[in-house]
Amino acid sequence: MSQKQNIQLPEGSLGKQTTTLNLGPTHPATHGVFQNILEMDGERIIDAVPTIGFIHRAFEKIAEHRPYYQITPLTDRLNYCSSPINNMGWHMTMEKLIKAELPKRVEYLRVIIMELARIADHLVCNSVIGVDTGAFTGFIYVFEFREKIYEIFEEVCGSRLTTNIGRIGGFERNFTDIAFQKIKHFLDTFPKAMKEFETLFNRNRIFMERTMGVGGIEAERALNYGFTGPNLRATGIDYDIRTAHPYSGYQDFDFTVPVGTTGDVYDRFLVRNEEIWQSVRIIEQALEKIKPLDPSIYHADLPDFYLPEKEDVYTKMEALIYHFKIVMGETNVPAGEVYHSVEGGNGELGFYLISDGGRSPYRLHFRRPCFIYYQAYPEIIRGSMLSDAVVTMSSLNLIAGEIDA
């Protein structure tokens, strides 16, 4: 490392008035791998050129070589802070393709899991905004509740973070009593901690001055750039897939969609906080709605796609044949193209599936919200200071796995 290096300077760089700063791919641990090359005039940013692709894992190519039930672990790793939502979205896409009807209890259980994942995602994002403004305490307070959510996921599916939860047609096993106890315990203890988190930040003068008026975008430009999710709702447009194109029983629930006004970092923070409260409300309603339903149903009757119980496989003939057919890929999948979207932690996560009737998809494309709205980042930070650029980046909730797929 101590060799003399002759560095080639680019053309015209000695006479330039601005400095080039590389906000490089190795960020402090919280954000992810994307690079921004900033042109700066002192402390102000003149221009930014983002580079992505540092964690490109070729999901769309892998999906063409895997059977349908093996694509779920891939979808986990898109927005890995809220991976159950991605899993459910993929299962719903497949169910739309094969035109399957699900029992109500399965839909409500899915709603509980998706809203828990949404709470987990927003907790990470908001506490990281706090860390970027220097307030580490909120992060520590809030991660304890993320651990509680991880325990619930572990009870249902066995894994904490990248869950691979559920199957095409429902869940792999019924929710145990311990799982329901853990959900109730979470609902009892979480609101108090969330209020504590809000008192730390919402009217905190330093936080407000750091985040108000910073990183704003107007509603028209946001729509042109393809924003969805909390970032779009902070600009004032109430577009939420759960109300616009309801799926999995969301039409039976009573919740509001919070919107902001100016689209700056403070509005995004408040919108995410309010969404957490609405998710808690939805989970409470779902637990009520499950009570009168038959507690032994946890999957739909889809023998062609849903693996039968192991006891049946070892004793009954039809179950053995179905098991063999599903695993070897001999089931008849209808050919066609389908698009389904769910409201992920960052907005509209869409799955565009072209099936040719075979074992793997012909083409699977993920409409990833982070990838689409990260294009607006140079326009948002042009003219602001460097520290504002860092806070803006963390408020947009950019997850590297979702940008690069």
Add this chain to the structure above:
Amino acid sequence: MLTNEIIKQRLKDKFGELVYNMEEPYGMLTFDTDRDNNLKVMNFLKEDEELGFTYLNDLTAVHYPNNIGKELAVVYMLQNIRAGIRIRFKVYTDISKPDVFTATGIFETSNWLEREAYDFFGVNFVGHPNLIRIMNVDEMDYHPLRKEYPLEDQTRIDKDDDMFGR
């Protein structure tokens, strides 16, 4: 109330024979149009008062190696946020000269989506301000998501294909 029938009628009235293959798989109106007509269709869908498809949801490409002369398809998906309606249309182009007009003048969203389609499939978007690779390394000289290229890295020497059943 905007329905698929009204949209179909308006498109037929405006473009006549240039829009064809109108279908509704799983409730979403899908049609094909000519390669050079894509911007006109998008502009019409965006600017028209009644239709109002002002949001570009997705833009991607598909490779059909068996359609000689029309191997690469570019798929656009538009959305009307107020009415909650989605619409999809495709243009086909030849793989030896895959030129398609760029949509960056109409929707800012299409900037990186077109770069991704170029990176993966090699579709050349005419008029794009910065058409370079976005996900893969810059030195890559082929377009990996085309069907003829394999998934795994062919330069590996430590994996035994007999054991892995490839």
Add this chain to the structure above:
Amino acid sequence: MRPVTHNTKVKIVEAPQGYVGEGFFTMKMSEAIGLARSNSIWPLPFATSCCGIEFMATMAAHYDLARFGSERLSFSPRQCDLIMVMGTIAKKMAPILRQVYLQMAEPRWVMAVGACASSGGIFDTYSVLQGIDQVIPVDVYVPGCPPRPEAIIDGFMRIQDLVKSEDIRRREDDQYKNLLNSYGIQ
């Protein structure tokens, strides 16, 4: 006055082996340095994807990594001892990882956390580096997808064992130099 309760179950670590006399204590230099180094490792979290979120959970209050001496996470390679590579490293990222490794000062240790960093994980594709030991030498591999925080702490404790028992002249001898040369690092 509240009665004082004494915690009688305190476990005290025993003193290291050495020669004790009136007012002095001698021990081997490498052991003393190893003891000091192993309890104050400053890691650099090179987090790229999902394993990075499990690392955040490890740093949080429930599975506290700071009690092992790594309270201060440095994000600059010049000031760290251990680089924890967490997450998938794509071929586009590999030169950057190598450059960060080259900027670290001796003695340095590398921990590969997760299946993707150890061997490429579930992504056997053209764009993913199949294990970071293709570009840098690795000391400890932690398997899992993602590994539980207990597993990451266990990997950290293995690094502590390596640090404690390392010979202080190891970085200058030929075996280590040959290892670095095989990676093309001078």
